[in-house]
Amino acid sequence: MDLDRSPLAMPFPDLPAIAGVTLRVARAGYKEWGRCDLTYAELAEGTSVAGVFTRNVCCSSEVELGREQARAGRARALVVNAGNSNAFTGYRGREAVEQIMAQVAERLACDQREVFVSSTGVIGVPLPKDKARAGVSAALDAAECSWEDAAATIGTTDTFPKGAVARAVIGDRTVTLAAIIKGSGMIAPDMATMLGYIFTDAAVEPAFLQRLLSEANERTFSCITVDSDTSTSDTVLAFATGKAGNAPLASFDDPGADAFAAALNDICRQLAQLVVRDGEGARKFIEVAVTGAVSEESARKVGLAIANSPLVKTAIAGEDANWGRVVMAVGKAGEPADRDKLSIGFGGHWAARDGLPLADYDETPVARHLQGSEVRIDVDLGIGDGQATVWTCDLTHSYIAINADYRS
Amino acid sequence: MDLDRSPLAMPFPDLPAIAGVTLRVARAGYKEWGRCDLTYAELAEGTSVAGVFTRNVCCSSEVELGREQARAGRARALVVNAGNSNAFTGYRGREAVEQIMAQVAERLACDQREVFVSSTGVIGVPLPKDKARAGVSAALDAAECSWEDAAATIGTTDTFPKGAVARAVIGDRTVTLAAIIKGSGMIAPDMATMLGYIFTDAAVEPAFLQRLLSEANERTFSCITVDSDTSTSDTVLAFATGKAGNAPLASFDDPGADAFAAALNDICRQLAQLVVRDGEGARKFIEVAVTGAVSEESARKVGLAIANSPLVKTAIAGEDANWGRVVMAVGKAGEPADRDKLSIGFGGHWAARDGLPLADYDETPVARHLQGSEVRIDVDLGIGDGQATVWTCDLTHSYIAINADYRS
Numbered sequence: 001m002d003l004d005r006s007p008l009a010m011p012f013p014d015l016p017a018i019a020g021v022t023l024r025v026a027r028a029g030y031k032e033w034g035r036c037d038l039t040y041a042e043l044a045e046g047t048s049v050a051g052v053f054t055r056n057v058c059c060s061s062e063v064e065l066g067r068e069q070a071r072a073g074r075a076r077a078l079v080v081n082a083g084n085s086n087a088f089t090g091y092r093g094r095e096a097v098e099q100i101m102a103q104v105a106e107r108l109a110c111d112q113r114e115v116f117v118s119s120t121g122v123i124g125v126p127l128p129k130d131k132a133r134a135g136v137s138a139a140l141d142a143a144e145c146s147w148e149d150a151a152a153t154i155g156t157t158d159t160f161p162k163g164a165v166a167r168a169v170i171g172d173r174t175v176t177l178a179a180i181i182k183g184s185g186m187i188a189p190d191m192a193t194m195l196g197y198i199f200t201d202a203a204v205e206p207a208f209l210q211r212l213l214s215e216a217n218e219r220t221f222s223c224i225t226v227d228s229d230t231s232t233s234d235t236v237l238a239f240a241t242g243k244a245g246n247a248p249l250a251s252f253d254d255p256g257a258d259a260f261a262a263a264l265n266d267i268c269r270q271l272a273q274l275v276v277r278d279g280e281g282a283r284k285f286i287e288v289a290v291t292g293a294v295s296e297e298s299a300r301k302v303g304l305a306i307a308n309s310p311l312v313k314t315a316i317a318g319e320d321a322n323w324g325r326v327v328m329a330v331g332k333a334g335e336p337a338d339r340d341k342l343s344i345g346f347g348g349h350w351a352a353r354d355g356l357p358l359a360d361y362d363e364t365p366v367a368r369h370l371q372g373s374e375v376r377i378d379v380d381l382g383i384g385d386g387q388a389t390v391w392t393c394d395l396t397h398s399y400i401a402i403n404a405d406y407r408s
Numbered sequence: 409m410d411l412d413r414s415p416l417a418m419p420f421p422d423l424p425a426i427a428g429v430t431l432r433v434a435r436a437g438y439k440e441w442g443r444c445d446l447t448y449a450e451l452a453e454g455t456s457v458a459g460v461f462t463r464n465v466c467c468s469s470e471v472e473l474g475r476e477q478a479r480a481g482r483a484r485a486l487v488v489n490a491g492n493s494n495a496f497t498g499y500r501g502r503e504a505v506e507q508i509m510a511q512v513a514e515r516l517a518c519d520q521r522e523v524f525v526s527s528t529g530v531i532g533v534p535l536p537k538d539k540a541r542a543g544v545s546a547a548l549d550a551a552e553c554s555w556e557d558a559a560a561t562i563g564t565t566d567t568f569p570k571g572a573v574a575r576a577v578i579g580d581r582t583v584t585l586a587a588i589i590k591g592s593g594m595i596a597p598d599m600a601t602m603l604g605y606i607f608t609d610a611a612v613e614p615a616f617l618q619r620l621l622s623e624a625n626e627r628t629f630s631c632i633t634v635d636s637d638t639s640t641s642d643t644v645l646a647f648a649t650g651k652a653g654n655a656p657l658a659s660f661d662d663p664g665a666d667a668f669a670a671a672l673n674d675i676c677r678q679l680a681q682l683v684v685r686d687g688e689g690a691r692k693f694i695e696v697a698v699t700g701a702v703s704e705e706s707a708r709k710v711g712l713a714i715a716n717s718p719l720v721k722t723a724i725a726g727e728d729a730n731w732g733r734v735v736m737a738v739g740k741a742g743e744p745a746d747r748d749k750l751s752i753g754f755g756g757h758w759a760a761r762d763g764l765p766l767a768d769y770d771e772t773p774v775a776r777h778l779q780g781s782e783v784r785i786d787v788d789l790g791i792g793d794g795q796a797t798v799w800t801c802d803l804t805h806s807y808i809a810i811n812a813d814y815r816s
């Protein structure tokens with residue numbers, strides 16, 4: 001099926017080149033489609049890497065290997081296959097990944113553990129080794145391509161290419177972060193998974209880069225949901241080439257570390273929100289802001305319970321200020337809450353405070369807010385200082401159409 | 409909106425009278441509808457009671473009070489209000505419940521804690537005391553009604569009345585269990601919650617009745633899901649009048665206790681499945697059978713992860729044997745599983761075994777199975793002896809229509 005461009009799509013931003021990163025794409029032909037489907041990024045020697053991966057226990061070989069490789073902290077290349085996730089394919093799938101790693105390592109004369117591989121698409125079909133070998137060969141010899149080309153090539157059911165940029169000043173150097181991501185279901189393992197790649201010219205020690213990425217992940221990628229279904233392939237990798245020439249960051253004691261952490265967090269949030277904007281069937285972008293929880297973690301869980309509730313998501317799709325459904329979702333989250341201290345609002349207008357509907361509640365401004373394409377749900381639990389913001393989209397007929405009306 | 413009768417509906421069964429139980433209905437007019445909406449069941453002196461209630465922390469006053477009353481173990485009456493759930497209404501809602509308890513207790517000359525009240529419908533609107541008082545008065549003086557009348561009167565968005573019957577032999581007596589239930593979303597707090605009532609003429613001590621009901625609940629009501637949203641009002645009560653004259657059951661050492669437990673489990677499973685058959689937008693009844701888990705509890709969690717997955721539910725709606733989505737759901741359940749020992753099948757036909765797609769997999773019989781209205785998903789984790797069966801329905805355009813296309 002051909003999918004219309006999401007009404008919440010954003011134009012592709014102007015991404016600058018990152019010193020030490022070269023992008024190329026090629027056609028491996030994993031599916032019957034007339035487009036490139038293999039993305040190759042070559043990274044300068046000495047590039048640090050960090051990664052966060054799906055917790056789905058039925059994860060792909062790519063995820064298993066990538067987790068191990070990221071621990072070693074060094075990267076020279078990234079290969080992304082689109083159209084076949086290679087998940088649930090046993091030893092045959094693993095062989096295909098190892099073949100790609102060896103092929104690239106031979107060309108770059110590097111350790112094959114420095115070659116990262118991701119795959120996204122249908123599951124249960126081992127990645128065809130012959131197509132992979134020819135595709136990698138073509139990519140290694142291809143001309144350099146743009147960020148937008150790479151962003152489009154890693155996509156599957158995505159309806160628009162997604163990129164983001166951020167900058168930070170470290171000492172006397174300005175470092176740049178550029179990133180691409182794909183994903184439109186939070187995950188449909190036979191057709192869409194979330195894969196994100198962040199490239200920076202900053203010099204950052206691997207262990208510190210991992211710490212910063214893990215922390216950013218908690219407040220960004222872990223705070224989005226489209227349909228509550230967790231991919232077998234979700235992967236976010238951050239590569240730091242060090243070409244900006246800053247004094248390498250190794251801890252928060254280093255000058256500029258806070259600025260870099262903020263920029264990394266910023267670019268992760270941008271990427272995460274772009275995935276929600278391409279959520280399957282999405283017509284409205286929803287921000288759920290939870291305050292007054294016993295902790296940040298508790299606030300995030302309450303936010304996700306709301307963002308994952310089909311009844312809340314369909315209410316927003318129907319532009320219905322149905323705060324009762326939000327109360328229900330708060331209550332089912334399994335987190336500390338006190339019904340009689342709970343307040344619920346939309347777009348800055350409270351509908352209920354301290355466990356009671358507002359006596360003078362005026363639905364007019366709320367109804368107007370819900371008619372827009374950006375909706376905010378405010379929840380104050382009133383029992384602590386923990387807060388968190390999560391992002392999701394509405395649940396519409398198009399989600400059903402995409403996932404039920406067509407055979408995959 | 410008027411809802412069409414579910415295509416999975418069952419005819420109302422022939423329920424016998426239960427000695428010690430008298431049913432009456434009346435019109436309180438909680439909503440603008442031309443039907444009875446208040447159900448009253450009078451129970452003989454000495455009736456035991458047990459209950460299981462929602463774990464939603466934003467529960468209604470009815471649930472808070474009912475939980476406390478069930479602990480005392482004795483009941484004389486039940487009042488069910490339909491059209492207003494009285495949830496999230498603070499002290500005003502609680503006053504309305506206490507008024508009903510006092511009014512009935514005065515008529516029966518009993519302790520008001522022996523009068524149980526449930527309410528279901530819109531939330532955030534205190535139950536109107538004047539309508540409740542007039543409705544209860546009318547019910548107390550109304551003629552006896554049938555089980556089907558009572559089942560229809562407790563309903564809200566239900567598309568068919570639901571009842572079940574079971575029998576057990578205790579010593580030389582045959583005891584009978586008759587039950588009614590309502591619910592069509594696993595819960596939409598502004599319009600539908602699950603309320604179930606089981607009546608038996610058996611003599612059962614309250615503490616033992618509670619134990620049996622709690623155990624049955626784990627394998628029946630806790631094993632169904634329509635949309636993963638947990639009501640603020642879910643309640644199941646079991647009343648035992650003792651009129652059958654059997655030697656009272658107090659433990660599993662008593663003759664007939666096993667038979668009664670089996671009958672109670674049977675009637676609970678019937679009721680639970682009826683709710684799924686009236687799931688919002690349901691077109692297919694889905695049984696998920698999980699074997700080979702590390703424990704029964706683990707198997708149940710894996711089953712519910714599958715049954716709650718929007719991607720699995722839309723695949724079944726689309727009659728798509730998408731076992732990759734089942735793999736994904738197993739993996740995200742957070743329970744012990746080994747990708748390489750996992751087997752997935754539909755209707756008794758395996759699609760993947762031991763972590764690999766079947767080489768000679770023939771989709772023809774599977775496709776035929778999925779075209780029916782009763783679908784079975786088989787999952788063998790291959791790592792233990794734990795097993796569980798859960799029930800759900802598919803996720804269709806009608807679910808979106810019911811919950812998004814109409815303002816509530």
